[in-house]
Amino acid sequence: MDPGASELPAALAWDAMAADFEAFHARFAALFARSEPREQAIKYVRSLMGPAARRNGWQLAEAIGDRTPDRVQRLLYSADWNADAARDLLLDFTIEQFGDPQGIGVLDETGFLKKGTKSVGVQRQYSGTAGKIENCQIGVFLSYTSPRGHVILDRRLYLPEAWCSDPARRQDAHVAKDVAFQ
Template sequence: MDVERDRGTSESHFAAFVEMLSSAVGHSDRAAPLRAYCAGLILPGERKSVEPMAARVEPTRVQAAHQSLHHFVAKAGWSDEAVMAKVRTHALAMIERHGPIRAWIIDDTGFPKKGVHSVGVSRQYCGQLGKQDNCQIAVSLSVANDHASLPIAYRLYLPQVWADDPARRAKAGVPDDIVFRTKPQIALDQVRTAQAQGVAPGVVLADAGYGVDTTFRTGLTKVGLAYVVGVQSSMSLWPPGVSPRAQPRTMSLLPETSLAS
């Protein structure tokens, strides 16, 4: 009985959560595919692409479910940023009951891919594999306290080979206003947006992939955020209040040479 009661409670919580998200996807016709998509993401199964998710969610009408999910993901005009804002408003209040936000965590996540047609797929370093390979990369910003963490921004990184290829962009449906931006540039945009939206501040944490970027670190200082980031061992450092000093120029004197006839 306890199992049945817990299952019913989980299902009711899931239904309420999806209903809350539905207001962020616009037209009411998108509520059903949103529910199916969310269910597909949390159900067992390694592959989370549309077709296998449709088979798990509605095994008796896979083709129709696949078409509905594909349209929702690839064609429907809803904003992922609006959905994430809804999630943030809902979840952050519960997280902050256990204490104030202490950190903003910047990271990127690699998704290994076999093909070359998914947007942003390129041969690049994939943290999930620990090596260079064919993958997509997404940059994320999460906020955290001692109790939990919550992703509040998430954006696909578009490599320059994609950004500079009009035919490839057109075939994949990449909007014209999406241009090449480095991962630190994307992360700094996410930080500025979170500040503008009134997210409680925290110390920014990032690995050396971001920490070595001087413009990124300077940008964090300009918006008033402290940071702890990874750097390379070759980086030069100066104490607070001390500026880099130009090295004195030295002149080398060449020894006289004699010419032999």
């Protein structure tokens, strides 16, 4: 795929990209000790690049060919793999494929509107996505952009001070003890 492309390729172009996609995925294969999550990961990433209008568990499972989102959810929530190691491998790939003296790092936030109160970090707070104070989570993203393309490298969920100072709420939401307000 052309690193400078701004849109996903047409469906017929996927076959032409198959070898490149397999080589890209092979960089990450060692992150998975078992073959099942490794195979699910390749289907998941492929489905993210597909035509699904929404990318939630049900729509991605349908695109993958799974009857329910259970396998997608298991990959994301309980498969044994290291997100930080994946980020480091992605950084190596990014330098090789997109590195350029004109490249810069970009730090940006986005809001995820929520209806409930149980999702980690959710509270009434300003969201640029909504353009006002809403019940939401805030994600902070680090990306790299150059004349050769744009890649999201890392992510963190912002944890508001009210969440950090509420041990019961943190425990209920499985927030690690070492996560601090910043």
